[in-house]
Amino acid sequence: MATYDLLVIGSGPSGQRAAVSAVKKGKRVALVEMRSVVGGVCINTGTIPSKTMREAVLHLSGYNYRSIYGMNYRVKEKITMSDLAFRVQHVIKTEIDVTEAQLSRNGVEVITGTAQFVDEHHVRVDGMGSSTVHEAEKIIIAVGTKPASTAKVPINGKTIVNSDQVLDLANLPKTLIVVGGGVIGVEYTCMFAALGVRVTLVEKRPKLLEFADQEIVEALSYHLRDSRVTMRLHEEVESVEELPDGTVVANLESKKRISGDALLYAVGRQGNIDELNLAAAGIEADARGRIPVDKDFRTKVPNIFAAGDVIGFPSLASVSMEQGRIAVARAYGDETEQSNPSFYPYGIYTIPEISFIGKTEEQLTEEDVPYEVGVSYYREIARGQIRGDTTGRLKLIFHRETRAILGVHIIGEGAAELIHIGQAVMVLNGTVDYFINTVFNYPTLAECYKAAAFNGVNRLARFE
Ligand SMILES: Cc1cc2nc3c(=O)[nH]c(=O)nc-3n(C[C@H](O)[C@H](O)[C@H](O)COP(=O)(O)OP(=O)(O)OC[C@H]3O[C@@H](n4cnc5c(N)ncnc54)[C@H](O)[C@@H]3O)c2cc1C
Numbered sequence: 001m002a003t004y005d006l007l008v009i010g011s012g013p014s015g016q017r018a019a020v021s022a023v024k025k026g027k028r029v030a031l032v033e034m035r036s037v038v039g040g041v042c043i044n045t046g047t048i049p050s051k052t053m054r055e056a057v058l059h060l061s062g063y064n065y066r067s068i069y070g071m072n073y074r075v076k077e078k079i080t081m082s083d084l085a086f087r088v089q090h091v092i093k094t095e096i097d098v099t100e101a102q103l104s105r106n107g108v109e110v111i112t113g114t115a116q117f118v119d120e121h122h123v124r125v126d127g128m129g130s131s132t133v134h135e136a137e138k139i140i141i142a143v144g145t146k147p148a149s150t151a152k153v154p155i156n157g158k159t160i161v162n163s164d165q166v167l168d169l170a171n172l173p174k175t176l177i178v179v180g181g182g183v184i185g186v187e188y189t190c191m192f193a194a195l196g197v198r199v200t201l202v203e204k205r206p207k208l209l210e211f212a213d214q215e216i217v218e219a220l221s222y223h224l225r226d227s228r229v230t231m232r233l234h235e236e237v238e239s240v241e242e243l244p245d246g247t248v249v250a251n252l253e254s255k256k257r258i259s260g261d262a263l264l265y266a267v268g269r270q271g272n273i274d275e276l277n278l279a280a281a282g283i284e285a286d287a288r289g290r291i292p293v294d295k296d297f298r299t300k301v302p303n304i305f306a307a308g309d310v311i312g313f314p315s316l317a318s319v320s321m322e323q324g325r326i327a328v329a330r331a332y333g334d335e336t337e338q339s340n341p342s343f344y345p346y347g348i349y350t351i352p353e354i355s356f357i358g359k360t361e362e363q364l365t366e367e368d369v370p371y372e373v374g375v376s377y378y379r380e381i382a383r384g385q386i387r388g389d390t391t392g393r394l395k396l397i398f399h400r401e402t403r404a405i406l407g408v409h410i411i412g413e414g415a416a417e418l419i420h421i422g423q424a425v426m427v428l429n430g431t432v433d434y435f436i437n438t439v440f441n442y443p444t445l446a447e448c449y450k451a452a453a454f455n456g457v458n459r460l461a462r463f464e
């Protein structure tokens with residue numbers, strides 16, 4: 001029986017970061033992964049495939065250049081699922097190689113197999129025709145999630161797919177039903193709509209992306225409609241059926257029936273805990289398979305920690321890495337490593353992209369915080385015109401009295417990169433005056449910050 005200082009279960013972003021951090025602290029570390037390759041949902045089925053597919057869609061469809069060369073501009077006239085899969089497979093393979101190299105360079109022992117607890121210090125790993133028990137002083141559960149499913153939606157991996165299977169669609173459908181207007185549903189809706197697929201998006205809540213600033217969501221909704229997406233909000237899909245001709249029907253609770261060539265079921269995800277035998281370690285998960293932890297990512301069993309999507313919100317690759325790092329720091333009594341969730345950014349890879357940090361107008365209104373808003377439009381910035389994005393906008397929210405930046409909300413090309421300028425100013429306690437008094441490269445999208453700051457400060461001046 002092998003003995004480790006730390007055993008990590010799962011090789012997604014949280015597991016990888018936890019394992020390497022522990023090695024850097026001089027610990028002997030093993031990482032167990034049940035897939036044949038490392039990287040988790042992030043590299044193999046979720047983040048990396050979807051973001052690469054988006055890039056392929058934007059390139060091949062010529063979407064970003066239609067405002068310059070005309071609505072019929074295309075790089076490739078007939079785009080197939082294999083065109084998209086080609087680029088995706090290339091990036092997945094490279095990312096797996098990079099991750100494997102990083103783990104081996106750092107001396108993390110990767111064990112392939114499915115982990116299950118024997119007790120709070122022992123884990124059995126079944127794989128490759130063998131079963132071995134490993135002992136560890138500390139254990140980190142980083143098993144991530146899998147798509148939520150129900151018997152009423154017969155996923156067949158071909159025409160009725162979940163988000164792990166999108167690239168398995170044999171052909172690009174002419175019509176697609178997307179169930180779930182969360183981040184996954186909305187991102188894929190945008191990609192297929194940009195390819196000319198007629199998409200119907202069904203969301204049971206009255207609004208899409210409820211956690212985002214509603215002005216930004218309204219701007220996105222405009223783009224979705226412009227791309228001929230039909231939005232069925234406040235409507236719940238009750239069941240799905242396959243018809244003999246191979247098409248698919250979604251039955252809504254309101255008795256409406258929607259038909260399509262294919263259906264993507266993206267109604268959330270649940271913790272990957274079925275194989276773990278958590279009870280043997282004295283741990284319980286909630287109904288959605290999420291494991292409760294304290295602020296240090298410690299479960300109710302003192303030597304066992306959990307990080308990443310399996311602990312629930314916000315379920316982002318970016319945050320999962322950070323949770324893995326902090327969990328290891330706390331496991332070894334290190335309080336110096338810190339991370340502040342108030343400054344975690346969101347990047348939503350819709351078309352156009354959305355990114356934000358800090359509070360929304362809705363939250364600040366609810367909290368009675370006196371704020372002012374400054375807005376700038378990509379069409380007024382030279383780089384916006386050069387790039388062909390004339391619909392993007394950046395919204396800066398700042399405190400009316402202290403002038404501190406309270407939130408930044410962006411929709412448009414490069415939003416997920418651009419947000420980090422606002423993030424740095426917020427983290428360093430900057431005010432709107434930073435943007436007024438700073439020179440930005442010209443022509444860049446970063447100039448949006450300065451234009452928005454002027455706009456906001458000019459509004460304030462009306463009251464002086
Ligand atoms: C379609 C999609 C798009 C996304 N896009 C983004 C994005 O743009 N930006 C972003 O920040 N986040 C995005 N996410 C979220 C991101 O992928 C997750 O937050 C991240 O992968 C979670 O990392 P993790 O370490 O918790 O686990 P995961 O990446 O889920 O990895 C967990 C690993 O544990 C393994 N495992 C499970 N059980 C066992 C067991 N018993 N024994 C051994 N191994 C086990 C699994 O095989 C898996 O490899 C997206 C997710 C999806 C589904």
Ligand SMILES: NC(=O)c1ccc[n+]([C@@H]2O[C@H](COP(=O)([O-])OP(=O)(O)OC[C@H]3O[C@@H](n4cnc5c(N)ncnc54)[C@H](O)[C@@H]3O)[C@@H](O)[C@H]2O)c1
Nearest residue numbers: 180181182183184185203204236237266267268315347348
């Ligand atoms: N860019 C990113 O950061 C990114 C991208 C994709 C995924 N993710 C992560 O992946 C996780 C899962 O994403 P998701 O979109 O699957 O989950 P989600 O929980 O965010 O959204 C699911 C949506 O489906 C709706 N829904 C549920 N049942 C329904 C029904 N029967 N009919 C119609 N609508 C229904 C819900 O109201 C909800 O809005 C998220 O937590 C997210 O953080 C992040």
